Amino acid sequence: MIALSVAAVLAIFIVYTSIAGAGTPEIGPSTVGRHAGEDVLLVGTVVGRVAGDAHAGGMRFLLKDDHGAAATRTRVLYSGSVPDLFRTGRQIVVEGTLRNGTFVAKPGSLVTKCPSKYTPAKSNA
Amino acid sequence: MADLGRAALLLSFALVAYALVGGSLAAWKRRRRLAFSAQNALVASFATTLVASIVLWIALWRRDLSFVYVAQHTSRSLPLGYALSAFWGGQEGSLLLWLLILTGYASLAVLLNRRSRELIAWTVPVLGGIAVFFALMLCFVSSPFTTAAAPADGAGMVPSLQNPYMLAHPPMLYLGYVGLTIPFAFAMGALLARRTDERWIVATRRWTLAAWTFLGVGQLLGAHWAYVEIGWGGYYAWDPVENAALMPWLAATAFLHSVMIQEKRGMLKIWNVTLVSLAFCLSVFGTFLTRSGVINSIHSFSQSSLGGWFLGFIVVVTVFSVALIYVRLPLLRTKTKLESLVSREATFLYNNLLLVALALTILWGVVYPLLTQAVNGETRSVSKPYYDFFLHSFGLPLLLLMGIGPLVAWRRASLRALGKTFAVPAAVSVVTGAVLLGLGFGSSPPGLLAYTFSAFVAASIALEFVRGRSATGSLRRLVARNRRRYGGYIVHAAIVLLAIGIAGSSAYQTIRERSLQRGQSMQAAGYTLTYESLETRQLQNAQQTSAVINVSRSGSHVTTLHPGKSWFPVEQSASNDVSIYHDPRSLGDVYTIADGISKNGTLDLKVLVKPLVNLVWAAGFVFVFGSLVAMWPDAVEQRKLADRYAAVPV
Numbered sequence: 164m165i166a167l168s169v170a171a172v173l174a175i176f177i178v179y180t181s182i183a184g185a186g187t188p189e190i191g192p193s194t195v196g197r198h199a200g201e202d203v204l205l206v207g208t209v210v211g212r213v214a215g216d217a218h219a220g221g222m223r224f225l226l227k228d229d230h231g232a233a234a235t236r237t238r239v240l241y242s243g244s245v246p247d248l249f250r251t252g253r254q255i256v257v258e259g260t261l262r263n264g265t266f267v268a269k270p271g272s273l274v275t276k277c278p279s280k281y282t283p284a285k286s287n288a
Numbered sequence: 289m290a291d292l293g294r295a296a297l298l299l300s301f302a303l304v305a306y307a308l309v310g311g312s313l314a315a316w317k318r319r320r321r322l323a324f325s326a327q328n329a330l331v332a333s334f335a336t337t338l339v340a341s342i343v344l345w346i347a348l349w350r351r352d353l354s355f356v357y358v359a360q361h362t363s364r365s366l367p368l369g370y371a372l373s374a375f376w377g378g379q380e381g382s383l384l385l386w387l388l389i390l391t392g393y394a395s396l397a398v399l400l401n402r403r404s405r406e407l408i409a410w411t412v413p414v415l416g417g418i419a420v421f422f423a424l425m426l427c428f429v430s431s432p433f434t435t436a437a438a439p440a441d442g443a444g445m446v447p448s449l450q451n452p453y454m455l456a457h458p459p460m461l462y463l464g465y466v467g468l469t470i471p472f473a474f475a476m477g478a479l480l481a482r483r484t485d486e487r488w489i490v491a492t493r494r495w496t497l498a499a500w501t502f503l504g505v506g507q508l509l510g511a512h513w514a515y516v517e518i519g520w521g522g523y524y525a526w527d528p529v530e531n532a533a534l535m536p537w538l539a540a541t542a543f544l545h546s547v548m549i550q551e552k553r554g555m556l557k558i559w560n561v562t563l564v565s566l567a568f569c570l571s572v573f574g575t576f577l578t579r580s581g582v583i584n585s586i587h588s589f590s591q592s593s594l595g596g597w598f599l600g601f602i603v604v605v606t607v608f609s610v611a612l613i614y615v616r617l618p619l620l621r622t623k624t625k626l627e628s629l630v631s632r633e634a635t636f637l638y639n640n641l642l643l644v645a646l647a648l649t650i651l652w653g654v655v656y657p658l659l660t661q662a663v664n665g666e667t668r669s670v671s672k673p674y675y676d677f678f679l680h681s682f683g684l685p686l687l688l689l690m691g692i693g694p695l696v697a698w699r700r701a702s703l704r705a706l707g708k709t710f711a712v713p714a715a716v717s718v719v720t721g722a723v724l725l726g727l728g729f730g731s732s733p734p735g736l737l738a739y740t741f742s743a744f745v746a747a748s749i750a751l752e753f754v755r756g757r758s759a760t761g762s763l764r765r766l767v768a769r770n771r772r773r774y775g776g777y778i779v780h781a782a783i784v785l786l787a788i789g790i791a792g793s794s795a796y797q798t799i800r801e802r803s804l805q806r807g808q809s810m811q812a813a814g815y816t817l818t819y820e821s822l823e824t825r826q827l828q829n830a831q832q833t834s835a836v837i838n839v840s841r842s843g844s845h846v847t848t849l850h851p852g853k854s855w856f857p858v859e860q861s862a863s864n865d866v867s868i869y870h871d872p873r874s875l876g877d878v879y880t881i882a883d884g885i886s887k888n889g890t891l892d893l894k895v896l897v898k899p900l901v902n903l904v905w906a907a908g909f910v911f912v913f914g915s916l917v918a919m920w921p922d923a924v925e926q927r928k929l930a931d932r933y934a935a936v937p938v
Binding site: 168169172175176179186187188189190204216217218219243244245247248 | 447448520637638641645649656657660666667668669670671674677678681682801803853861862863864881883884892894
């Protein structure tokens with residue numbers, strides 16, 4: 164009886180993972196090139212100037228890896244709500260697809276990671 | 289001052305270590321006086337931890353910036369209430385709060401159960417052992433009493449934490465997380481003492497209920513906080529840290545139900561000790577997630593040195609409880625078997641499986657990025673569609689079961705009797721479903737199902753009350769006679785409200801976004817929003833700019849909303865000030881966000897119309913009321929228990 168129920172739950176689980184695939188990859192700018200055309204979560208730190216308007220024509224900025232010395236920068240095009248904490252130097256996560264060298268983000272998918280929430284910014288103040 | 293705090297913590301560490309070692313020795317060698325002194329040590333550790341906590345509070349109150357913790361989490365201009373709440377705004381303070389609540393709970397539990405010597409003999413060292421971990425962290429790894437030369441001003445508090453909810457939400461969650469320690473410690477204590485009857489369950493029933501209520505309320509407060517403050521228009525985002533609180537709550541919900549079967553029928557003993565261990569492990573895991581920063585979260589905590597320690601602690605607790613349950617398996621086996629798949633016991637079992645399945649699939653989703661990283665070196669994560677799928681496939685059947693379970697007889701129910709009992713609720717739900725389908729609610733099948741099932745459950749709860757009332761004559765007497773049962777039904781009613789609120793506000797919401805110039809207006813679900821002007825105000829520690837939005841419906845003025853942004857100079861960051869209109873007619877909200885305000889006065893306005901969302905918050909009040917009814921001391925129950933244990937040698 165219990166075994167049967169557990170099996171049923173497991174079956175639902177397997178059906179789901181086989182239909183919906185196994186999650187979205189979370190990657191940094193240095194490896195995003197390998198996933199061109201795929202839906203991914205791009206994780207990185209904003210560098211340089213932020214240009215454009217997220218509510219008119221899209222906001223453009225460059226993203227680099229959070230850690231490591233990789234020199235790769237990825238161009239991001241984003242539109243929709245911009246979190247309060249978004250600015251150059253912040254770590255962010257954005258969902259979208261790499262198309263022709265530009266990462267086209269899904270509208271409203273931008274999330275900032277705020278390193279100063281529980282311990283103050285020592286390195287990125 | 290800092291020295292006093294440090295000394296008090298060291299003393300706490302010594303006392304709880306004594307409770308662990310002395311208590312174990314006393315229980316093992318059956319030394320009464322040693323056992324007594326171990327209990328006293330636990331109580332004393334509460335006093336010393338309280339001293340340490342008061343020291344920290346005084347430092348926060350005086351903004352004594354020579355305390356590194358105070359300098360990092362407050363500033364001179366931060367209002368006093370938020371400065372005091374910075375106690376749980378950072379890692380060190382949160383750990384201290386854990387220890388404070390843990391020793392407080394442990395003392396109370398020990399004092400209340402002092403006469404059941406056998407029951408608490410092994411519980412005291414288990415509680416001591418858990419407290420040792422937190423005291424160790426506080427004394428040697430992450431101390432709130434580190435001092436340094438005082439800076440000119442503190443770093444301040446992140447603006448989104450500067451909200452009245454900061455005063456209530458974290459302590460509530462901690463009261464819940466830590467509260468689960470008590471049933472866990474009593475269960476382990478009972479196993480160590482080779483007592484596998486249900487006394488530990490009876491002794492901790494109210495503790496579990498209280499912890500579970502705190503967790504539930506804490507989560508709803510957090511949801512409401514996110515809703516009114518964070519400003520994205522939702523209240524739950526399947527974020528790892530939110531899930532961290534949901535998982536132990538689900539496990540505790542399963543536990544609260546399954547212990548009833550052990551009390552009534554002596555079944556499921558192994559399952560119950562497993563569940564209580566799972567709930568406790570998940571609550572420690574929750575604290576670990578919140579504090580370690582191993583998983584990307586919008587709550588984003590910085591990477592900290594504590595992760596490894598917590599992981600080690602979780603491993604120790606898991607290995608300890610699994611091993612103990614395994615060793616005691618022969619004592620835990622029961623002769624009672626499930627008699628029928630159509631019985632109260634069986635519905636409880638289905639409920640348990642669904643709840644645990646939901647908790648474990650959420651756990652899988654939370655640790656998925658870590659697992660994929662470990663297995664093939666690439667982090668992959670799952671998001672809303674994954675969680676929504678399992679919420680629908682496990683949550684909706686759970687909702688339905690909530691209506692079925694209470695109406696099915698214990699042991700074995702006949703199908704004919706069942707047909708009779710379910711005629712009314714089934715009819716109500718079919719009619720509700722058909723009417724809603726006619727009104728166009730078929731646009732979201734899960735939403736329609738949630739409404740239909742809710743109608744079924746509501747009808748079956750109402751039926752129970754009506755039936756009981758005609759048997760006893762008055763509603764008050766009915767509830768007084770069986771508080772636990774009817775309190776449970778009230779909680780079920782709260783869950784129905786919650787389900788309706790969630791379904792309404794997520795499956796049937798309207799979202800509109802537009803750039804507006806002064807004088808322009810936009811439409812959203814029957815409301816017209818007109819951008820009138822901009823206002824600027826100076827607050828104590830922030831500068832606020834807000835738009836004046838005139839809201840009307842079919843030509844007549846409804847309200848004026850003020851969505852805007854605040855700039856905090858000390859913290860060098862901005863925060864969204866959303867503005868919400870609660871429509872008493874639809875029980876829904878008109879939720880406005882000023883996404884952008886440009887220098888020339890152009891406003892990027894986002895409007896969400898969320899039907900029935902206020903039922904989610906109403907559910908919170910009903911939930912607390914139901915829990916209180918179920919928790920209230922019950923003279924009849926006490927007498928029954930006394931009679932029952934009179935025969936059992938203690």
